[in-house]
Amino acid sequence: MSAARASRFLEVDDIDPSQLAVLLDRAAAWKAHPSEVPQLLAGHGVALVFEKPSARTRTSTEMAVFTLGGHPIYIRGEEVGLGERESVEDVARTLASYCVLIAARVFGHATLESMSSATTVPVVNLLSDRAHPCQALADVLTLREVFGGIEGRRLAYVGDGNNVAASLAFAAALSGLELIVASPAGFELDDEVVERARNLGGTVDLISDPYEAVRGADALYTDVWTSMGQESETETRRVAFGAYRIDAELLAAAGPDAVVMHCLPAHRGEEITAEVLDGPRSVVWHQAENRMHAVRALISLLLEGGA
Secondary structure, eight states, rough: OOOSOOOSSGGGGGGOOOHHHHHHHHHHHHOOGGGGGGTTTTTTTEEEESSSSHHHHHHHHHHHHHHHHHHEEEEEEEHBBBBBTBBBHHHHHHHHHEEEEEEEEEEEEEHHHHHHOOOOEHHHHHHSSOOOHHHHHHHHHHHHHHHHHOOOEEEEESSOOHOOOOOOOHHHHHHHHHHHHOOTTHHHOOHHHHHHHHHOOOOEEESSHHHHHHTTTSSSEOOOOOOOGGGHHHHHHHHHHOOOOOHHHHHHHHHHOEEEEESSSSOBBBBBBHHHHTTTTOHHHHHHHHHHHHHHHHHHHHHTTTT
């Protein structure tokens, strides 16, 4: 297999609406018919660099590579000493000499930018402080499964305007989904992200009242109040986000057909109650499953030079 042209997937808007549609179609088709998954990676390796630990991201990406016929190579951050024992660029160049794709879960987004600038193989963002694009792909795939289509649907995100919310904004813009983000003061989605998403044609509204946000929503989404690396802010965030919990009352305000989403891991009793997370309107486990199907389709798109 020859190397794909220089490519990357550091944020959702590195692909366009038509490419997203192809990706979602492919993910759905291969999910329904696993025997049709092509062995695009037969005889080839994919480097998986993890500065931050993960359950779903590691497992879903390893299985995506494996089912495409390839060999996933899991590399902990301390094994290569990114930016310490060796420069990020040198690590990326070395990995690219062995592997047809590099996927990385990192603390700083700049690490991914450096990897991408130093190599000619695709680089995929498995999570950074600025974005979580593969999660967003799984999210729109899940919504399409649930509703049969996503254009014009309304998604209410309740909580921190973080990396998950940012990637959702771009995925929403590319798919025709309306996004409303309800956050407390000081934790809103970044203005630059909002402007970029709107420039893509997206509808992104920021409000403070979670009840107003969920009114008429087809889906409610939340994430933990305190992410890895923010532990020192735990108490401050617990106070700030106290009114931004998806519980039965907030879900009822959205209407009888709304579903509930969470990128996991979940802290039951904080950002979401156990009653809702484990209830009949939760599609959280479908989201988790779809991480593998979405990233598999993404890898195939990138290796075909389709992004």
